[in-house]
Amino acid sequence: MSLLLPKSPTPFSASSIVTWLQRNLFSTWYNCLLTIASLWMIYLGGRGLFLWMFSQAQWTVLQANLRLFFVGRFPIDQIWRVWCIVLLLCAVASLTVGVIQRSRILLISVGALTAIGLGIVPLGGGQGPEMIWVTAMGGVSLLNLLLGPWLKTHLPQRLIVRGLPCIWFLTVFVVLWLLTGGLGLSTIGTNVWQGLLLTVLTAVVSIALSFPIGVLLALGRRSPLPVIRTLSVLYIEVIRGLPLIGVLFVAGVMLPLILPSQVQLDAVLRAVCGLTLFSAAYLAENVRGGLQSIPQGQIEAAKALGLNPVLVLGLVVLPQALRSVIPAIVGQFIGLFKNTSLLSIIGLVELTGISRSILSQPRFIGRHGEVYLFIGLLYWLFCYLMSLGSRRLERQLSVK
Amino acid sequence: MTETTPIIVATDVHKWYDAFHVLQGVDLTVDRQEVVVLMGPSGSGKSTFIRTLNALEDYQQGQIIIDGMELSHDLGNIEAIRREVGMVFQQFNLFPHLTVLQNITLAPIWVRRWPRAKAEEVAMQLLEQVDILEQAHKYPGQLSGGQQQRVAIARALAMQPKIMLFDEPTSALDPEMVKEVLVVMRSLAESGMTMVVVTHEVGFAREVAHRILLMDQGTVVEEATPEQFFQNPQEDRTKLFLSQIL
Ligand SMILES: Nc1ncnc2c1ncn2[C@@H]1O[C@H](COP(=O)(O)OP(=O)(O)OP(=O)(O)O)[C@@H](O)[C@H]1O
Numbered sequence: 119m120s121l122l123l124p125k126s127p128t129p130f131s132a133s134s135i136v137t138w139l140q141r142n143l144f145s146t147w148y149n150c151l152l153t154i155a156s157l158w159m160i161y162l163g164g165r166g167l168f169l170w171m172f173s174q175a176q177w178t179v180l181q182a183n184l185r186l187f188f189v190g191r192f193p194i195d196q197i198w199r200v201w202c203i204v205l206l207l208c209a210v211a212s213l214t215v216g217v218i219q220r221s222r223i224l225l226i227s228v229g230a231l232t233a234i235g236l237g238i239v240p241l242g243g244g245q246g247p248e249m250i251w252v253t254a255m256g257g258v259s260l261l262n263l264l265l266g267p268w269l270k271t272h273l274p275q276r277l278i279v280r281g282l283p284c285i286w287f288l289t290v291f292v293v294l295w296l297l298t299g300g301l302g303l304s305t306i307g308t309n310v311w312q313g314l315l316l317t318v319l320t321a322v323v324s325i326a327l328s329f330p331i332g333v334l335l336a337l338g339r340r341s342p343l344p345v346i347r348t349l350s351v352l353y354i355e356v357i358r359g360l361p362l363i364g365v366l367f368v369a370g371v372m373l374p375l376i377l378p379s380q381v382q383l384d385a386v387l388r389a390v391c392g393l394t395l396f397s398a399a400y401l402a403e404n405v406r407g408g409l410q411s412i413p414q415g416q417i418e419a420a421k422a423l424g425l426n427p428v429l430v431l432g433l434v435v436l437p438q439a440l441r442s443v444i445p446a447i448v449g450q451f452i453g454l455f456k457n458t459s460l461l462s463i464i465g466l467v468e469l470t471g472i473s474r475s476i477l478s479q480p481r482f483i484g485r486h487g488e489v490y491l492f493i494g495l496l497y498w499l500f501c502y503l504m505s506l507g508s509r510r511l512e513r514q515l516s517v518k
Numbered sequence: 519m520t521e522t523t524p525i526i527v528a529t530d531v532h533k534w535y536d537a538f539h540v541l542q543g544v545d546l547t548v549d550r551q552e553v554v555v556l557m558g559p560s561g562s563g564k565s566t567f568i569r570t571l572n573a574l575e576d577y578q579q580g581q582i583i584i585d586g587m588e589l590s591h592d593l594g595n596i597e598a599i600r601r602e603v604g605m606v607f608q609q610f611n612l613f614p615h616l617t618v619l620q621n622i623t624l625a626p627i628w629v630r631r632w633p634r635a636k637a638e639e640v641a642m643q644l645l646e647q648v649d650i651l652e653q654a655h656k657y658p659g660q661l662s663g664g665q666q667q668r669v670a671i672a673r674a675l676a677m678q679p680k681i682m683l684f685d686e687p688t689s690a691l692d693p694e695m696v697k698e699v700l701v702v703m704r705s706l707a708e709s710g711m712t713m714v715v716v717t718h719e720v721g722f723a724r725e726v727a728h729r730i731l732l733m734d735q736g737t738v739v740e741e742a743t744p745e746q747f748f749q750n751p752q753e754d755r756t757k758l759f760l761s762q763i764l
C-alpha cells in the first residue's frame with residue numbers, strides 16, 4: 119500500500135470518492151466480497167427497522183408520555199423546580215465549557231448548534247411555558263459559552279481555578295434543595311422522584327460517592343497496616359464476587375428487615391448505597407492499577423524534598439495514578455449509569471421502571487419497540503456524553 | 519552549634535537486607551562547605567549509604583547526625599532533616615505531570631509555606647543559574663536528559679538545603695550532556711555548598727572534591743585527598759579499582 123496520499127484531494131469531487139472506494143472497500147477480490155456481503159446485511163437489517171419505524175410503529179406512546187419518561191409523577195405544580203434545575207445545570211455547564219475550552223472553533227460550533235436548536239425547537243410545535251424554559255436554557259447556555267473566554271482573559275487564573283469548583287459545589291446544594299424542598303419550598307417525598315430524573319440523580323450521586331470510597335479502598339489495599347489492608351481486600355473481593363442485583367436486594371429489601379424498626383432508610387437512599395458500595399469495589403481495582411504504575415523513584419524524589427506522606431500522595435502519586443486510569447474509571451461510571459436500570463427490579467420507578475409501567479397501561483400494550491428504542495437512545499446519549507467528556511479530560515490532562 | 523562542627527557525622531553505620539550485610543560499619547564526617555566524593559565498584563553500597571543520609575533507607579546499627587540533629591525513626595525528625603538535605607538522583611525523577619516551574623516550586627510552597635510569588639521568583643533565579651530559564655513552562659518530557667538533570671538540581675536547591683547529595687547524577691546521560699551537568703555541580707561546589715557525590719567522573723573527583731572515599735563491600739576502604747588518591751593510593755583495593763577505571 120502506498121504511504122503517499124495525494125497532497126490535497128478536492129474533498130467531494132467524484133474522482134476522489136471513487137479513489138477512496140477503490141482503496142478502502144474494493145482493493146482486492148476478498149475485500150470486494152466482504153464489502154458486498156456487509157452491504158447486503160446492512161440492507162436486510164436496515165430495511166426491516168426502516169419499514170417498522172415508518173409504517174407500523176405508533177409514536178404517540180412517546181408523545182403522550184413524554185413527561186412521565188422525564189420526571190414520572192413529580193407533582194405538576196412543582197415541575198418548575200425541575201426546570202430550574204435543568205436551567206441551572208445548563209448555565210453552570212456551559213460556563214465551565216466556555217472557560218475550559220481552548221479552541222475557539224469548537225466553542226463557536228457549539229454556540230451555533232445551540233442557536234440552531236433554539237430556532238428549531240419552537241418550530242417543532244412545543245407551546246406554553248415549556249417553550250419559555252427551553253428558550254431560557256438555550257439563551258443562558260449561549261451567553262455563558264461566549265462569556266467563558268471573556269472571563270478567562272479578564273479574571274486572574276487563580277480565581278477561575280478556585281471559583282469553578284465552588285460554583286459546582288453550590289450548585290449541588292441548590293439542586294438538592296429544589297428537589298427535596300424545605301426553606302420556604304414545599305417538601306417533596308423521594309417516592310415521586312421518577313423517570314429519567316431518578317436515573318440521572320441516582321447515577322450522579324453514586325458516582326460522586328463511589329469515587330472517593332474507591333480511591334480510599336485502593337489506598338487501603340496497599341496500606342502497610344495489615345488490618346486496613348486485610349479489610350480492604352476482604353471488602354473488594356466479597357463485593358466483586360456478588361452480582362449487582364444481589365447487592366441491590368440486600369440494600370433494598372433485606373436492610374429494612376435487618377435494621378431496627380426506628381431506623382428507616384429511604385428507598386432511594388438504600389438504592390444509592392447499594393450502587394455506591396458495588397461500584398466502589400470495582401473502582402478500587404482500577405485505581406490500584408494506576409497506583410502500581412507510579413515508579414518508586416517518584417515517591418523517593420517527593421520524600422527527599424521533605425513532603426509528608428499525605429502530600430506525597432496528594433501532589434505526586436494520585437494525580438499521576440488517576441490520570442493514567444481515566445478511561446477505565448469512566449468506563450466504570452458508564453457501567454454504573456446503565457446499571458441504574460436494575461433499580462426497577464427493587465421497586466424504584468426510574469427510566470426503565472416508568473417505561474414498564476407505561477407499557478402496562480391498556481392503551482399502550484404491545485408498544486415495546488417504540489418505548490425501548492426511545493429509552494435506549496436516552497441511555498446511549500448520556501453514556502456517549504460521558505465518554506466524550508472522558509476523552510476531553512484525558513487530552514486536557516495528558517502528560518506531555 | 520558553631521560553624522566549625524562537622525555537618526554530617528555518621529558513625530559505624532550497619533545495614534542488613536535480611537541476611538545480606540550491605541553496610542558493614544561505615545564512618546563519614548563531612549565539614550561545612552566540603553565536597554566529598556564516594557567511589558567504588560558496583561554493588562559496594564554507595565547508593566545505599568548515601569540514601570541513609572536522608573532516611574530513604576533505614577539502618578539497623580550506628581548513628582547519623584545531620585547538622586546537629588540525630589536521625590531517628592520519628593517521622594517529624596526525618597522530615598526536618600530532609601528539608602535541609604537536597605538529593606539528585608541518577609534517573610532525575612522529575613514529576614512528569616508538572617511543568618518545570620511547578621516541579622521547582624512544589625516543595626517550597628507546600629513544605630516551606632512560601633507564598634507562590636516568592637517561590638516562583640526563587641525558582642526563576644535558580645533556572646537562570648542552571649541555564650534553562652527559557653524552559654520554565656515546559657514539561658519534563660519535553661526536555662533533554664541533561665536539561666532534566668539540571669532542573670532536578672534546581673528543584674533540590676529551591677528548598678535552600680544545607681547539604682546536597684548526588685547519586686551518580688551523570689550516569690544516565692549521553693556523553694555530550696554530562697558536561698553541562700558537571701558545570702552546574704562545579705559552580706555549586708565553588709559557591710560553598712556542602713556536597714556528597716557518588717560518581718565515576720574522574721575529572722570531577724580530581725578537580726572539585728576535597729576528599730575521596732573508596733567503598734568496597736560495605737566498608738570505606740580508603741579515604742584521601744584527590745592528589746593522594748589518584749597519585750599515591752595506599753591500599754591494594756584502591757590500586758585495583760583505579761587500574762580498572764583509568
Ligand atoms: N532492596 C534491596 N534488597 C536486597 N538487596 C539490595 C537491595 N538494594 C540493594 N541491594 C544490594 O545491596 C548492594 C549494594 O547496593 P547499592 O545500590 O548500594 O550499590 P552501589 O554501590 O550503589 O552500586 P552501583 O554502582 O551499581 O550503583 C548490592 O549488592 C545490591 O544487590
Ligand SMILES: [Mg+2]
Nearest residue numbers: 564565566686
Ligand atoms: Mg548506586
